[in-house]
Amino acid sequence: MTKIQRAAELIRASKHMVAFTGAGHSTASGIPDFRSPDSGLWEKDNPMLVASIWAFRLNPKTFFNWIRPMAHLLVEARPNAAHQALVELEEMGFLKTIITQNIDNLHQRAGSRRVLELHGHMREATCIRCYKVVPIDPELQQVILRGKVPECGCGGVFKPNVILFGEQLPVKVLNEATAEARRCDLLLVAGSSLEVAPASDIPFLAVESGAQAIIVNLQPTSFDAYAHVVIDGDVAEILPQIAQAVRDLEAC
Numbered sequence: 001m002t003k004i005q006r007a008a009e010l011i012r013a014s015k016h017m018v019a020f021t022g023a024g025h026s027t028a029s030g031i032p033d034f035r036s037p038d039s040g041l042w043e044k045d046n047p048m049l050v051a052s053i054w055a056f057r058l059n060p061k062t063f064f065n066w067i068r069p070m071a072h073l074l075v076e077a078r079p080n081a082a083h084q085a086l087v088e089l090e091e092m093g094f095l096k097t098i099i100t101q102n103i104d105n106l107h108q109r110a111g112s113r114r115v116l117e118l119h120g121h122m123r124e125a126t127c128i129r130c131y132k133v134v135p136i137d138p139e140l141q142q143v144i145l146r147g148k149v150p151e152c153g154c155g156g157v158f159k160p161n162v163i164l165f166g167e168q169l170p171v172k173v174l175n176e177a178t179a180e181a182r183r184c185d186l187l188l189v190a191g192s193s194l195e196v197a198p199a200s201d202i203p204f205l206a207v208e209s210g211a212q213a214i215i216v217n218l219q220p221t222s223f224d225a226y227a228h229v230v231i232d233g234d235v236a237e238i239l240p241q242i243a244q245a246v247r248d249l250e251a252c
């Protein structure tokens with residue numbers, strides 16, 4: 001039996017499957033891993049000086065200059081075959097929840113319904129002075145795409161609802177993700193090297209709670225030893241094959 005078939009059988013036998021996705025899930029959509037040292041994004045900038053909450057408070061202009069190319073990529077990106085495969089697994093009734101480290105909204109745009117975003121998103125922004133929350137509508141998006149600092153009526157600055165270095169993960173999302181990790185009987189890790197704590201603790205929690213695990217990632221990870229199926233490969237190639245194999249089993 002191939003690893004793809006083995007993964008498909010685990011999915012078909014599962015009652016509550018959860019997926020955990022990371023930067024590798026969106027590389028086929030043209031979004032670089034912005035936390036990875038070799039992504040090119042940190043060659044000029046020290047992350048702590050541009051993408052930390054302390055840097056944002058001291059000098060928001062530097063932050064918005066830094067995020068501008070990323071904001072353009074997010075506008076242009078489209079969901080890829082890996083996103084689509086997870087939608088199919090949800091529609092077949094297996095996948096219940098996606099826990100993601102990505103901020104790109106691509107799971108939702110592909111059609112996935114329950115997505116827990118551990119590192120926030122770019123759909124809304126919050127004033128760091130009066131805590132007013134506003135949608136990042138086309139108008140505010142244009143301000144960000146031009147590299148300008150979006151200002152609140154109170155004189156404060158709007159920060160996109162992404163989690164910067166030095167910020168806590170959103171408590172409600174983290175609690176829900178933790179509950180899903182404890183509850184699931186099958187966890188699929190897709191496109192994450194599990195190097196960014198505390199998000200990376202969640203797959204280990206699932207296995208400790210008794211879940212089986214599948215991991216699909218380009219490079220080996222510290223999680224491989226805990227997984228029941230380990231596939232070294234590109235999620236955009238592998239996940240559609242797994243979804244197809246599940247469909248074939250269902251048709252039998």
Ligand SMILES: [Zn+2]
Binds near residue numbers: 130152155
């Ligand atoms: Zn304000």
